[in-house]
Amino acid sequence: MSSLPEPGSGRPDVLVHRFRSFDLPFHASLRDHFTILDPWTDSPPDEPAHAFLARRAGRARALVCVGPTTLGADTLRLLPSLRVVIGTSAGVDHIDLRECSRRGIAVTNAGAAFAEDVADYAVALLLDVLRRISAADRYLREGSWLKTGNYPLGSKLGGKRVGIVGLGNIGSQVAKRLQPFGCDIAYNSRSKKPSFPFPYHATVHDLATNSDVLILCCALTEETHHMINREVMTVLGDQGVIINVGRGSLIDENELVQFLVRGELGGAGLDVFEDEPNVPKELFGLDSVVLSPHRAVITPESFEAVRELTVSNLKAFFANEPLSCLVRLE
Amino acid sequence: MDGIGVLMTCPMFAHLEQELAKRFKLYRLWDYPSPRQFFETHSGSIRAVVGNTKVGADAELIRALPRLEMVATYSVGLDKIDLGKCREKGIRVANTPDVLTDDVADVAIALMLGVLRKVCVCDAFVRSGKWKSRDFGFTTKFSGQSVGIVGLGRIGSAIAKRAEAFGCPISYHSRSEKPRVSYRYYPSAVELARHCRILVVACELTEETRHIIGREVLDALGPEGVLINIGRGAHVDEPELVSALLEGRLGGAGLDVFENEPEVAEELLRMDNVVLQPHVGSDTVETCTVMADLVVANLEAHFAGNPLLTPYRLLITAFLVAAAVLASPPDLQPLEAVHASSSVVLLRPFAHHHHHLVSLAAHAWDHRVPTDLSSSSAAAFLRGARLIGLVASSGSPVMTSVGPSPTGHGSSTQSSLWSGVKIEAACDFTVAAALAKASWKDSGGSAEPSRPSTSRRGGRMTSRILDGSDSFAASMDSPRSLGVVGLSWL
Numbered sequence: 176m177s178s179l180p181e182p183g184s185g186r187p188d189v190l191v192h193r194f195r196s197f198d199l200p201f202h203a204s205l206r207d208h209f210t211i212l213d214p215w216t217d218s219p220p221d222e223p224a225h226a227f228l229a230r231r232a233g234r235a236r237a238l239v240c241v242g243p244t245t246l247g248a249d250t251l252r253l254l255p256s257l258r259v260v261i262g263t264s265a266g267v268d269h270i271d272l273r274e275c276s277r278r279g280i281a282v283t284n285a286g287a288a289f290a291e292d293v294a295d296y297a298v299a300l301l302l303d304v305l306r307r308i309s310a311a312d313r314y315l316r317e318g319s320w321l322k323t324g325n326y327p328l329g330s331k332l333g334g335k336r337v338g339i340v341g342l343g344n345i346g347s348q349v350a351k352r353l354q355p356f357g358c359d360i361a362y363n364s365r366s367k368k369p370s371f372p373f374p375y376h377a378t379v380h381d382l383a384t385n386s387d388v389l390i391l392c393c394a395l396t397e398e399t400h401h402m403i404n405r406e407v408m409t410v411l412g413d414q415g416v417i418i419n420v421g422r423g424s425l426i427d428e429n430e431l432v433q434f435l436v437r438g439e440l441g442g443a444g445l446d447v448f449e450d451e452p453n454v455p456k457e458l459f460g461l462d463s464v465v466l467s468p469h470r471a472v473i474t475p476e477s478f479e480a481v482r483e484l485t486v487s488n489l490k491a492f493f494a495n496e497p498l499s500c501l502v503r504l505e
Numbered sequence: 506m507d508g509i510g511v512l513m514t515c516p517m518f519a520h521l522e523q524e525l526a527k528r529f530k531l532y533r534l535w536d537y538p539s540p541r542q543f544f545e546t547h548s549g550s551i552r553a554v555v556g557n558t559k560v561g562a563d564a565e566l567i568r569a570l571p572r573l574e575m576v577a578t579y580s581v582g583l584d585k586i587d588l589g590k591c592r593e594k595g596i597r598v599a600n601t602p603d604v605l606t607d608d609v610a611d612v613a614i615a616l617m618l619g620v621l622r623k624v625c626v627c628d629a630f631v632r633s634g635k636w637k638s639r640d641f642g643f644t645t646k647f648s649g650q651s652v653g654i655v656g657l658g659r660i661g662s663a664i665a666k667r668a669e670a671f672g673c674p675i676s677y678h679s680r681s682e683k684p685r686v687s688y689r690y691y692p693s694a695v696e697l698a699r700h701c702r703i704l705v706v707a708c709e710l711t712e713e714t715r716h717i718i719g720r721e722v723l724d725a726l727g728p729e730g731v732l733i734n735i736g737r738g739a740h741v742d743e744p745e746l747v748s749a750l751l752e753g754r755l756g757g758a759g760l761d762v763f764e765n766e767p768e769v770a771e772e773l774l775r776m777d778n779v780v781l782q783p784h785v786g787s788d789t790v791e792t793c794t795v796m797a798d799l800v801v802a803n804l805e806a807h808f809a810g811n812p813l814l815t816p817y818r819l820l821i822t823a824f825l826v827a828a829a830v831l832a833s834p835p836d837l838q839p840l841e842a843v844h845a846s847s848s849v850v851l852l853r854p855f856a857h858h859h860h861h862l863v864s865l866a867a868h869a870w871d872h873r874v875p876t877d878l879s880s881s882s883a884a885a886f887l888r889g890a891r892l893i894g895l896v897a898s899s900g901s902p903v904m905t906s907v908g909p910s911p912t913g914h915g916s917s918t919q920s921s922l923w924s925g926v927k928i929e930a931a932c933d934f935t936v937a938a939a940l941a942k943a944s945w946k947d948s949g950g951s952a953e954p955s956r957p958s959t960s961r962r963g964g965r966m967t968s969r970i971l972d973g974s975d976s977f978a979a980s981m982d983s984p985r986s987l988g989v990v991g992l993s994w995l
Contacts, residue, residue: 291648295671299618299647306789308615309625311782316774320767320783331791333607355666357607452636459632465624466631474646 186210187493190232190257192250193241199263201482205239209489228253237261237492239485242285243269251278259492263481265289265345265472266422267502268395276504283488283500286344288480289472294348296471297390297420300444301337303465304416305330310462330414330441333357338386340379340402341393341421342368349390361385364393383407388416395422403427408434414441420471423449432457435464446471506808510550512543512570514560517579521797525555528801534560544569553577553804561585567594575807577800581605583817584710598817599803601796603659605787610663612786613705613735616759617652617668619780620731621645621703626777648672653701655694655717656708656736657683664705676701679708694718698725703733710737718742723749731757735786738764747772750779761786 189209191199205211212235218227228250236256240246242264248271251257257280260270265286275282303309306329314326335358339346342364350360350373361374363382368375376382379402383389389411393399403417403426411417417440419426428449434440435458442463448454451469458464488498511529513522525531532551537543551570554562557579564587567573575597576586583600591598619625622644630641652668654661654677665675665688676689678697683690691697694717698704704726708714718732718741726732732755734741743764749755750773757778763769766784773779787793803813 291672292646295618295647296622296624299615299622299624302611302615302618303624303628306612306615306785308612308619308780308782309628311785312619312625312780313629315769315781315783320769324767326783326785326788328788328790328793329785331608331789332611334791352670355670356611454631454636465628467624467627468631468636468641470622470627470641470644473641473643475643476646 187237188212188232188235189489190228190235190238190254191241192238192244192246194244197241197244199239199241200478201485204482204486205489208486209237225250225253237489239263239489240270242266246270248274251275251280259283259488259498261485261488261492262502263485265293266394268422272502272504281498282502282504283498284502285481285484285500287500288484289477290344290348292474292477293345293392293420293471294352296446296467297345297349297392297418297444298352300418300420300446300465300467301388301390301416302332304418304442304444304463305332305335307462309465335359335387336361336385337388337390338362338376338382340364340382340389340391340425342371343392343394345420346390346392347371349392358388379403380407380410383415384410386411387414388418390418391421391425393421393425395424400424401427403431405430405434408440411440413439416440416442416444418444420446423447423451428455435461506805509552509808510547510572511553511555511804512547512551514554514556514562514566517555517557518793518797520794521555521579521800524797524801525804528805529553540566540569553807555579555800555804556585558582558585562591563587564590567591567596575599575804577803579796579800582710588817597807597813599800599807599813599815600817601799602815604795604799605792606659606663608789608792609660609707609735609786610667612761612782613660613664613707613733613759614667616733616735616761616780616782617650617703617705617731618647620733620757620759620778621647621650623777625780649674650703651676651701653677653691653697653704654688655679655697655704655706655740656714657686657688658708660735661705661707664707673703680713694722695725698722698730701726702729703731705733706736706740708736708740710739715739716742718746720745720749723755726755728753729756731755731759733759735761738762738766743770750776 186209189205189211191202191205191211191213193199193213193215195215199205199213202211202213211217212232214224214227218224218231222230232254234256235254236258238246238254238257238259239261240263242262243266246260246269251271251274257278259281260275260283262270262282262284265284267282267284270282272282274280307326311326311329314320320326333356337353337358337360339349339360339362342350342362346362346364350362350371353360361376361382362368362371363376363379374385376385379389389403389407391403401424403419405427408415408417408430417426417431423445426449431440431443432455435443442465444465444467445458446467447469454466458466484500488500490496491498506528507530509529510532511525512532512534513525514534516522516533516535522531522533530550532543532547534540534543548569549572552572553575554566554570554573555577556562561578561584562576563585567576567587567590573594573596576591577599578586579601581600581602583598586598588598590596623641627641627644630636648671650671650673652665652673652675654665654675657665657677657679661677661679665677668675674689676691676697677686678691678694689700691700704718704722706718708717714736716739718734720742723730723732723745732741732746740762741760741764746755746758747770750758759780759782760773761782762784769781773781787796799815803815806813
């Protein structure tokens with residue numbers, strides 16, 4: 176148990192909320208400015224987390240939620256002074272936003288910090304699926320180029336109609352990267368973005384009808400849960416490709432697997448799944464998919480950007496200055 | 506046209522085979538136990554050959570087909586075609602330039618992303634079931650990494666455009682600096698490697714660029730550096746590459762080509778920091794279909810008596826002409842012809858300032874491939890070629906006349922060389938000021954080889970057939986002027 180500074184020592188209390196196995200890699204730099212309360216390191220081993228919170232975290236006004244640790248109403252209820260939740264991931268679907276809204280607790284996410292890396296990864300997955308990079312690499316390494324001859328043809332990226340679902344930080348960075356490849360870009364988003372020069376479609380179904388590729392870059396909410404369903408996949412068609420760098424549950428995963436196995440969907444590049452780290456094993460035998468263990472944001476640069484953003488948002492909060500990356504709470 | 510005999514040299518693409526068989530009497534060389542047996546029975550039937558970079562049209566094949574009129578290659582590369590022999594016999598050559606630029610550039614970017622973000626390794630990690638028990642770890646951010654491109658032709662430029670959208674600063678090395686390009690230029694591959702994180706090979710394979718990536722370049726690229734090769738295997742000293750990777754002197758590599766395809770060094774097959782592709786650069790259904798259609802269209806055009814869509818053409822300097830037709834003065838260096846894939850053949854000029862001309866023309870007409878020619882074969886080189894332009898200098902009396910001239914330098918070789926030449930366009934302009942500044946950027950637009958039909962300062966348009974006694978002296982009115990003349994064989 177670490178020795179805690181006396182209450183009122185000048186450094187404000189900040190609660191760190193995380194799964195035990197999820198470390199917050201920048202603990203040290205937070206401790207420079209704040210008094211960090213972490214149930215996993217600061218409470219006696221036999222004290223349950225909620226008891227620690229009730230005893231010690233009553234005055235904590237700020238909480239850092241290490242994504243995707245669930246932050247539910249039951250935990251929030253133990254924190255009467257809480258005014259802000261700083262999320263360290265782009266998604267905030269693990270946070271009870273309704274409860275935060277009811278209590279007037281502000282929530283921030285880290286979308287802007289990751290946007291480039293996620294956009295890069297989306298393009299990487301798309302190129303891999305269309306040009307069969309991973310599959311051809313496997314083919315070569317297992318000796319088939321020598322034994323069997325040329326790998327079957329892939330598909331050209333230029334000229335493809337790419338539909339971006341969700342035109343936030345990440346979606347707009349994806350669009351920017353795809354332009355020189357000669358793609359026709361269109362999008363669906365909660366609302367039309369007048370500054371964005373590409374065609375807008377009011378529904379995902381409409382977008383899918385007019386696209387060869389869908390790239391999912393949006394947040395997971397009640398509305399977007401399983402938005403990629405059988406109807407959408409049917410209109411996308413057997414040459415259609417889905418790239419998911421959002422959240423697994425944006426897609427009805429069981430349907431997706433069926434479509435892919437039956438060849439009714441052309442291919443998929445998936446960085447996220449409904450029940451990570453479990454991945455439907457039917458996908459393992461398919462050359463038309465590229466699978467990734469939720470890596471889109473895992474670069475040293477992104478981590479550094481999140482650290483900076485977290486520290487600066489906490490400082491801004493305690494100085495009564497405006498916060499960045501506020502999540503809109505309905 | 507279905508009676509016309511067309512020989513396909515090896516299996517290439519089913520769609521191409523089908524389309525050829527629909528229109529011509531198609532012979533498949535691989536259906537016969539040996540080429541010799543094919544020639545014995547059918548050599549007289551073949552009027553066109555369709556080849557590729559595996560099996561093209563070498564001297565033996567060309568010699569064996571007495572009625573051969575055209576070679577259409579299902580590729581951009583012409584290295585498997587004996588161009589000299591084709592020229593000698595007046596056989597037309599067509600290739601498929603441009604159509605695969607996008608696909609190859611896409612693979613270059615895919616390889617960069619694949620190596621840095623470890624996409625293939627991640628995919629294998631998930632498929633093996635390992636994600637259930639542990640996490641994968643960090644990968645390297647791609648956006649913003651410095652990218653160095655060796656060879657800024659069509660493909661190199663396409664790669665640059667794509668990488669720029671990821672915020673990557675671009676620099677390049679090529680034979681000479683390109684005047685209208687904003688990327689940073691380095692005069693050597695080693696210098697370039699020193700100043701970038703990701704080095705891409707995108708140049709043509711020539712004598713000069715063979716093993717352009719060797720130990721020195723790899724060491725300069727360094728333990729954080731990544732090599733991407735979408736050119737030819739022979740651009741890279743493969744054993745050096747393997748040991749640089751094994752010893753950690755190089756960070757990673759993305760390779761679509763190898764020195765001895767389809768063989769790939771054992772050691773590479775076991776590495777996690779490389780992405781390997783079985784030469785898929787242009788292997789998309791879309792591009793292969795376009796290439797096939799182009800081959801068919803070129804053949805149809807030829808047999809219908811129409812101009813080819815994508816002929817392989819040559820453009821020759823007057824130096825070549827003059828030196829070829831005249832006994833070379835002792836101060837002329839051995840001729841070295843430099844081709845551009847689309848249209849330009851320039852001889853290495855003997856005067857130092859003409860290098861500017863060469864680089865300007867090369868920029869306007871794209872990349873070049875040097876071939877050694879002795880002056881005696883230059884005449885044969887000219888004959889049978891279809892020319893669309895010629896860069897000439899009238900800087901000395903020897904160069905004054907582009908055509909056969911009555912100045913006393915004439916010879917029967919001269920007149921036979923030029924007979925049948927039709928001039929398409931001529932222009933005449935002075936670049937003395939530019940040369941004085943030793944920089945083509947300041948040429949003030951006075952040198953515009955991209956508008957060869959513009960004539961200034963006494964130049965004139967001509968379009969007539971030289972009959973062996975014409976002289977061009979009149980169109981080069983100033984001893985310091987440079988002329989651009991278009992010539993074509995009928």
